[in-house]
Amino acid sequence: MDTDGEGVPVPWDWEPERKLIRGLSARLGALVDYVYDVRQRAEARAGLMLDIAASQAGTEERLLAAIGSDERRLRLLEQAIRAAETSRVEEKVHAIGRALASGALAEDDAVIDEVSILIAAIADLEIPHIRVLRLLMQIPLTLGQLGSQLRASPELIQALVAALRRHVLIFDGGILIGGPRDDDPQRDFEPRRQIQITGFGLKLLKYLTEAGVRPERSS
Numbered sequence: 225m226d227t228d229g230e231g232v233p234v235p236w237d238w239e240p241e242r243k244l245i246r247g248l249s250a251r252l253g254a255l256v257d258y259v260y261d262v263r264q265r266a267e268a269r270a271g272l273m274l275d276i277a278a279s280q281a282g283t284e285e286r287l288l289a290a291i292g293s294d295e296r297r298l299r300l301l302e303q304a305i306r307a308a309e310t311s312r313v314e315e316k317v318h319a320i321g322r323a324l325a326s327g328a329l330a331e332d333d334a335v336i337d338e339v340s341i342l343i344a345a346i347a348d349l350e351i352p353h354i355r356v357l358r359l360l361m362q363i364p365l366t367l368g369q370l371g372s373q374l375r376a377s378p379e380l381i382q383a384l385v386a387a388l389r390r391h392v393l394i395f396d397g398g399i400l401i402g403g404p405r406d407d408d409p410q411r412d413f414e415p416r417r418q419i420q421i422t423g424f425g426l427k428l429l430k431y432l433t434e435a436g437v438r439p440e441r442s443s
Contacts, residue, residue: 266309269317273308276321281329290328296336300327303340307347319346319435345391345428352376354437356384357393357421357429364397364418385419393425 281287291297304324308317320343327339352374359365359373371381388394397420421429 269308269311270305272314273304273317273321273324276318277304277324277328280322280325287325287328296333297328300324300336300340300343303343307343310347313351313437315432315435315437316346319431319437322435323431341391341424342428342431345393346432348387348391351437352380353384353387354429354432356388357425360394360419360421361426361429364420366416366418368416370419388425393422393428394419395422396420
């Protein structure tokens with residue numbers, strides 16, 4: 225059992241239980257060890273995110289002083305920690321840290337609200353979503369055109385677009401007249417609605433790009 229510097233047992237040390245499980249069953253022991261490792265990784269991601277936020281703020285002391293005991297900023301800190309813990313992409317952790325610093329140092333409550341929404345979106349998106357945003361940043365596209373560009377099935381495109389719409393990162397723009405139907409290219413031509421990126425989508429994309437997210441990488 226782990227102890228502190230004076231030999232007193234640490235109250236939240238579960239190593240004795242893990243040893244017991246390992247003794248009862250190798251499979252259960254491996255599962256318990258895996259869960260423990262997952263938790264350790266999550267804590268490491270949160271630590272990295274806080275380091276990035278402190279660096280962005282200038283110093284750790286400045287970040288902590290900005291957060292202080294302000295309830296809104298403390299909620300933002302908790303949200304950022306949870307988002308970082310579950311991220312599968314390191315660069316997303318960097319983006320969350322940068323956003324946290326921006327919100328913590330903000331003097332306007334509206335900025336804190338925007339950063340909170342931004343962090344929620346970053347946490348929810350993966351590399352395929354970012355690929356869609358990068359394409360739409362260049363030119364509005366229909367669902368069919370997105371599928372062709374990404375070589376993705378209509379079902380996958382619908383899922384990606386639904387997530388982006390949920391966070392108000394894209395919107396349905398003007399009507400593109402002509403062209404085969406998205407659901408059946410062999411049928412008659414019909415008007416199709418183009419999808420465009422929003423101003424908030426551009427802002428999120430800027431955060432991710434500055435954090436080093438590369439859409440071409442595998443998710």
